[in-house]
Amino acid sequence: MRVFRELKQLYPMPNSALSWLSSMSIISSTQLESAKRLLFISPVALGDFLYLKTFLIALKKQNSHIEIDIWLDDNRNNSDAWRLSRSKIMQQWIEAEPAFTRSYGCCSSEKQQRAQIFDAQAINYDLIITHSGSKSEQFSNVAREIGPDAFIVSSIGKSKYFGLIDSFLFRHSDRLFKLEENNLPAKHHITDRYYQLLNRIVGIKLDKNDFMPSLTIPNEIAIITQNWLKTQFTDSGRQGPLIFLNHLSTNSKRDWQESQLFELIKLIGNKSPDSRFVVNVTKENYKKVSDAIKNNINLASLQVSVFTVNEHFFELPSMIASADLVITVETAIMHFATASNRPLIAMMRQKKPYWAPPSSQTSRVLYASKGKGYVSDISVNQVLDTYVEMTR
Incomplete structure (x- = not known):
């Protein structure tokens, strides 16, 4: 890093000394040993958390005495159904992970957010880490409100004005972290980024082979999934491959068109008439897509059912784990398919x-x-x- 290069030029040191300096984490081992509670603030989506949790769990394993909590609120303070629904299932997931003690979801109003900040203040966090791109400054401020005496490290994206005013913008944080992209492989994965984040801030050590996540589906959820499939696909003579499809995201630039989805189902169905198709949607889109499928004459002879999460987060990864093939746009679903070792066709922007x-x-x-x-x-x-090539 630049600071170490400058130190070496001004005050020549043995390589071993520079190596020791560069290996020091922002939050020291002494601070970690004395800390009781750590809050991680980041408006993570499902895919983010799938990969990030590996490294937070490693932090917990290496510091078992620290309670680790997650703050999900994104400071929008609106009642958009998709964000509140996603926040709810995120909290269900966090609750199911033994490494985490508590979580704070997205708020629908400023009044609710103020109450949530008040509740978090009562926990008396020793350490707070914030991780965001466009809202880094906001989360730095929220972190200081939550922890007046906490040691706060803010992970930030690109600095404004060449970083000249970082000290002012992040005056509520004790230290800053910026990703060192030059130290990442040219064709790196998001897990490499998250490892650098937690390695540099809290000093976790993890073997590269352990970066990729896994998902363990609770037995009771797996049973619900199998029962749902039995009720949806009742023809015992047409129990062909189960194809899980997802054409929508939270960004129209990452969506596939409904007409494209239906055309693909028709063409695959023509090649493999006993195939079973599960179309994933959010609750907000369930009726619209269901009606469109019922009214599409090209799909009338095919086995097509619409799925949405009803009660618990794990219903989604459980359905994905049951599929013989997942076809999806760029959402958390492609990451769940990877974690479940399911055959996958993913559609992405560049x-x-x-x-x-x-x-x-x-x-x-x-x-x-x-x-x-x-x-x-x-x-x-x-x-x-691609489907034909993969299924030969």
């Missing part, structure tokens, strides 16, 4: 390639390279050709 699932014989990524570079620019025939 931005942030480090989010792409690691390539393998059973995992293919199709990138939007035409038109505006939106996922909908990936044609039905591209996906169908």
Whole structure:
């Protein structure tokens, strides 16, 4: 890093000394030993948390005496159904992970957020880590409100004005962390980024082979999934491959069109009439998509059912784990498929390639390279050709 290069030029030191300095974490081992509670503040989505939790769990294993809590609120303070629903299932997931003690969800109003900050203040956090891109300054401020006496480290994205005013913008934080992209492999994965984050801030050590996540489905949820499949696909003579499809995201640039989805189902169904298709949607889109499928004459003879999470987060990864093939746009679903070792066709934009699932014989990524570079620019025939190649 630059500071160590400058130190070496001004005050020559043995390589071993520089190595020792560069290996020091921002939060020292002494601070970790004396801390009782740590709050991690980040408005993570499902895919983020899937990969991030590996390293937070490692932190807990290496510091078992520390309570680790997660703050999910994104400071929007609105009643958008999708964000509140996602927040709820995120909290269900966090609750199921033994490494974490408590979580704080997204708030629907400023009044609710103030009450949540008040509740967090009562915990008396010793350490707070914030991790965000565009809202780094806001989370730095929230962190100081929650922990007036806490040691706060803010992980920030690109600095404004070449970093000249970072000390002012993040005056509520004790230290800052910026990702050192030059120290990452050219074709790195998001897990490499998260490892650097937690390695540099709290000094966790983890073997590269342990970076990728896994998902353990509770038995009671797996039973619910199998019962649902039995009630949806009742023809004992047509129990073909189960294909899980997801065409929507939280960003229209990452969506596939409904017409494309239906065309793909029709074409796959023509090749494999006993296939079972599960179309995943959020609760807000359930009726619309269900009605569209019922009214589509091209799908009338095919086995197509619409799925949405009803009660618990694990219903989604459980359904994915039951699939013979997952076809999805760029959402957490492609990451759950990877964690569950399911054959996968993922459709992505070419931005942030480090989010792409690691390539393998059973995992293919199709990138939007035409038109505006939106996922909908990936044609039905591209996906169908990939499907045919993978199922030969």
